[in-house]
Amino acid sequence: MLKALAASALLLGLAACATPVDSGGQTSQGETISLAVGPCFGFCPVYSLSVAPDGAVRFEGERHTTVVGVKEKTVSPQAYQAVARSLAPWRPASGTTAQTECEQRASDLPTYTVVWTDGAGQTTTLNHDGGCMSETNRRLKAALQAIPSQLGVEPWLERPANDPNIR
Template sequence: MKSVIVGLAAVALAGTLSGCVVVDASRNGRPVALESETIRYETAPCFGTCPVYAVTIAPDGSGTFEGKRFTAVTGIKRFQATPAAYHSFAARLAPYRPAEGEKLYQMGTALCGGPMVSDMPSVDVVWSEASGASQHLNLYYGCGPQAMRDALRSAPDALPIAAFIGDPQRPR
């Protein structure tokens, strides 16, 4: 009887913890503890009026938006998203998350390759885990795979920050 109770407790615990861990194929099947990481998404200037801002969000949906240039909100603004919004944002970025270290799609690098467009903005994404480990992706929008550029550009749409960014017709 005791072994049955211990077994049921283990199953219940595993079920409880399963919401906190995701196995991500892009990380070689290693589990990622989503409940203990933050994502920072930061845009850089272009030659023009592209919004320049940084947003940091935690799995519970708590976040900060920092408007720097050409945004409706300048300075730091706290916001609360749903955990589902965080997970949607994280899922849009997940296919491009480096397994470890960093990936740089910048002018002059091999990853950028092919034809390039000048004067475009870039985006810098950092996933920070509670353990201190982090992964870093920097993409210049003038090069790199189109699907990646589209996914990274639209990722903030999953978060309730559109009013902070401002005019949706302005290039990102």
């Protein structure tokens, strides 16, 4: 009996660790997280990617990326959880769309759109201007820029050697 209770407690503890929670305390288990990075004035990579809780990653390079078009891979569920945790402080309430506050702005930097889509298709969206310069926005931008590395797609973002815009 004691062994069964200990095993149950262990399983419940593991389940709690595996279920990402949004900033409003709502569970986000089963949500696909998508990131779209828009253009800047220059040669910033323009791409979108998504990661599912099971680790399925879909990348689509649009401009100034090594991979142009769709490429897919699978990462560990822990990689998904790391992305979910890194974005949790900025996740809006479920079913809403939010724009980050911008105190000081540098122009012509990329835009970021993060969309959490639950199993029923409900979306939660965060829009961020990469030129917003507050400390909070710098931390968000760092979290967003770390996602390709967390998912192992960073090599797909490097500008190709034959890019005519590289000087």
